[in-house]
Amino acid sequence: MSLLAVGSVAFDDLATPAGSREGLLGGSATYFTLSASLFTETQLVAVVGTDFSPDHRAVFEGRPIDLAGLEQKPGRSFRWKGSYGDELNEATTLDTQLNVFAHFHPLLPETFKQSPYLFLGNIEPSLQLDVVHQMAEQPRWVALDTMNYWIRGSRKELAEVLKEVDILLVNETEVRELTLEHNLLKAYRRVLSFGPKVLVIKRGEYGAVLMTEGCVFSAPAYPLEDIVDPTGAGDTFAGGFLGKLAQLGRMDLPALKHAVLTGTVMASFTVEQFGTGRLETVQKKDLDDRAKAFSDMIRLDDL
Amino acid sequence: MSLLAVGSVAFDDLATPAGSREGLLGGSATYFTLSASLFTETQLVAVVGTDFSPDHRAVFEGRPIDLAGLEQKPGRSFRWKGSYGDELNEATTLDTQLNVFAHFHPLLPETFKQSPYLFLGNIEPSLQLDVVHQMAEQPRWVALDTMNYWIRGSRKELAEVLKEVDILLVNETEVRELTLEHNLLKAYRRVLSFGPKVLVIKRGEYGAVLMTEGCVFSAPAYPLEDIVDPTGAGDTFAGGFLGKLAQLGRMDLPALKHAVLTGTVMASFTVEQFGTGRLETVQKKDLDDRAKAFSDMIRLDDL
Numbered sequence: 001m002s003l004l005a006v007g008s009v010a011f012d013d014l015a016t017p018a019g020s021r022e023g024l025l026g027g028s029a030t031y032f033t034l035s036a037s038l039f040t041e042t043q044l045v046a047v048v049g050t051d052f053s054p055d056h057r058a059v060f061e062g063r064p065i066d067l068a069g070l071e072q073k074p075g076r077s078f079r080w081k082g083s084y085g086d087e088l089n090e091a092t093t094l095d096t097q098l099n100v101f102a103h104f105h106p107l108l109p110e111t112f113k114q115s116p117y118l119f120l121g122n123i124e125p126s127l128q129l130d131v132v133h134q135m136a137e138q139p140r141w142v143a144l145d146t147m148n149y150w151i152r153g154s155r156k157e158l159a160e161v162l163k164e165v166d167i168l169l170v171n172e173t174e175v176r177e178l179t180l181e182h183n184l185l186k187a188y189r190r191v192l193s194f195g196p197k198v199l200v201i202k203r204g205e206y207g208a209v210l211m212t213e214g215c216v217f218s219a220p221a222y223p224l225e226d227i228v229d230p231t232g233a234g235d236t237f238a239g240g241f242l243g244k245l246a247q248l249g250r251m252d253l254p255a256l257k258h259a260v261l262t263g264t265v266m267a268s269f270t271v272e273q274f275g276t277g278r279l280e281t282v283q284k285k286d287l288d289d290r291a292k293a294f295s296d297m298i299r300l301d302d303l
Numbered sequence: 304m305s306l307l308a309v310g311s312v313a314f315d316d317l318a319t320p321a322g323s324r325e326g327l328l329g330g331s332a333t334y335f336t337l338s339a340s341l342f343t344e345t346q347l348v349a350v351v352g353t354d355f356s357p358d359h360r361a362v363f364e365g366r367p368i369d370l371a372g373l374e375q376k377p378g379r380s381f382r383w384k385g386s387y388g389d390e391l392n393e394a395t396t397l398d399t400q401l402n403v404f405a406h407f408h409p410l411l412p413e414t415f416k417q418s419p420y421l422f423l424g425n426i427e428p429s430l431q432l433d434v435v436h437q438m439a440e441q442p443r444w445v446a447l448d449t450m451n452y453w454i455r456g457s458r459k460e461l462a463e464v465l466k467e468v469d470i471l472l473v474n475e476t477e478v479r480e481l482t483l484e485h486n487l488l489k490a491y492r493r494v495l496s497f498g499p500k501v502l503v504i505k506r507g508e509y510g511a512v513l514m515t516e517g518c519v520f521s522a523p524a525y526p527l528e529d530i531v532d533p534t535g536a537g538d539t540f541a542g543g544f545l546g547k548l549a550q551l552g553r554m555d556l557p558a559l560k561h562a563v564l565t566g567t568v569m570a571s572f573t574v575e576q577f578g579t580g581r582l583e584t585v586q587k588k589d590l591d592d593r594a595k596a597f598s599d600m601i602r603l604d605d606l
Contacts, residue, residue, distance in 0.1 A: 086485055087485060088485075182389055182390060182391075183527075183528055183529075183530070184526065185526055185527070185528045186528055203509070206506070206509045207521070207523075209523070215600070216526050216600055217600060217601070218510070218523030218526075218600065218601065219601075220510075220512070220521030220523075223487065223488055223519050223521075224486075224488070225486055225488045225489055226486075227486070248606070253604065254603075254604040254605065254606050255606065257603050257604060258603065258606055261603060295603050297518070297519055297520060297521065298520070298521065298522075298601055298603065299602075299603070300557075300560050300561065300564060300598050300601065300602070301556065301557040301560060302557065303551070303557050303558065303561055
């Protein structure tokens with residue numbers, strides 16, 4: 001069952017304590033689909049420029065990622081330049097060039113309009129709503145990511161699209177800014193009143209919290225000794241989380257918890273190399289081994 | 304089996320978003336022993352002034368807390384004044400008056416010197432070492448808490464006492480300052496080289512991480528909608544954690560994990576009221592109910 005993802009494909013210039021790289025394939029939808037495609041068929045809707053070469057396309061090909069919605073336009077692709085300090089927990093943006101992404105208007109191919117699962121990546125809320133309206137059928141679930149820029153500048157439009165959303169995936173500062181509540185349980189109650197039933201809060205090195213009616217599940221990040229590049233960790237988490245949910249075809253609590261585990265483990269691979277380097281080479285066995293280690297790690301054994 | 308705790312008994316003036324209170328009974332050893340005494344016999348070594356009244360003493364009495372090591376001296380008790388902002392995660396110290404605590408030199412009553420379990424609360428490292436030397440027998444385990452003030456100013460003395468320590472309980476910034484490693488897995492390897500085999504990192508609203516050879520266990524904080532006063536949460540955690548370990552008489556991984564759960568749940572009670580208000584009234588049933596809810600919360604159910 002297909003998972004349709006709308007978002008950005010970009011090129012990143014990155015500097016981390018481990019080194020620096022230029023022109024790496026990045027963007028939220030790139031990390032998302034590479035991660036989700038380990039679990040389910042995915043459909044990508046994004047825009048790139050003429051600098052997106054056949055080699056870049058080849059990164060997606062050979063995986064269950066349908067590129068019919070990847071539009072190529074004259075001009076350059078979205079470019080982002082960022083750096084990380086020793087703590088690795090927050091990027092400093094040095095430069096953002098929207099380029100062809102500035103006029104991105106997602107247009108769904110006919111074959112995408114029946115997808116049962118829809119992920120609205122972090123783009124302008126009015127465009128996210130427009131994508132929902134292009135669907136021929138109501139998806140089984142709709143998930144959404146957003147950021148402080150839209151929460152501040154497009155609150156009304158964001159409120160409109162949130163009414164259509166089942167699963168909200170944001171980070172801790174975003175959920176606080178969106179709900180104006182510092183306490184996460186109170187924030188969840190506000191989110192419920194906006195529309196979504198499931199809230200997933202990404203906390204970087206502190207892992208993730210899942211909130212559903214009557215239940216909270218909190219999972220740490222997978223502990224690693226060497227983190228090379230945190231870029232894309234949150235989008236990889238989202239791809240693993242939603243890809244696993246789509247694969248399971250369920251949204252009950254055990255499924256949601258396992259999806260958190262999957263997202264967590266996938267994110268732990270991404271940060272081990274620059275860009276999508278590690279994510280491109282992850283095998284099912286790597287995933288299974290780390291998922292086993294992770295579930296042992298959080299398990300409270302009988303005394 | 305007795306757990307001997309050395310630390311401070313103090314009076315606190317507190318301001319939090321929920322209100323303010325003056326002259327509350329506080330101090331690390333107060334929270335620690337009130338928490339630990341739910342699980343095991345405890346012995347308290349601390350110093351107070353003449354402002355420590357029979358009413359204050361009554362808070363400890365009627366519990367398995369042996370006060371033979373609570374010295375009363377002319378002068379005032381240790382006083383601390385602090386405030387918390389809306390985020391509640393860090394106190395701003397407004398005033399510290401060491402008073403009788405400035406000349407605290409812990410002297411163990413004879414009946415305390417055979418205790419199998421020893422907790423060295425956050426006092427000057429040379430005094431912590433002196434306490435170790437006063438023991439008639441090597442305890443089954445020695446646990447230690449410290450703070451950045453001693454890590455910076457008494458690193459050599461701290462290194463001496465750490466050689467005698469099995470379990471180090473500190474917060475995240477402290478372990479990073481102590482080991483000069485930001486990454487927690489690397490920090491744990493440094494801690495191992497100092498002496499302790501078990502490292503427990505207190506992370507406030509993000510819970511706690513337990514590290515032992517070959518194992519990492521990470522538990523979130525217990526989610527609460529209303530936090531009144533975070534003072535003493537870390538000491539309450541330590542009391543619950545070590546009290547449970549002493550009760551179990553084991554230090555294997557399942558025991559350590561359950562001890563983390565116990566510490567976490569105990570800390571969640573403390574923050575629900577000012578000072579020791581809630582901690583003084585916790586019943587075994589409250590604890591069991593919350594421990595059950597917590598273990599459900601972190602459990603990864605079968606799919």
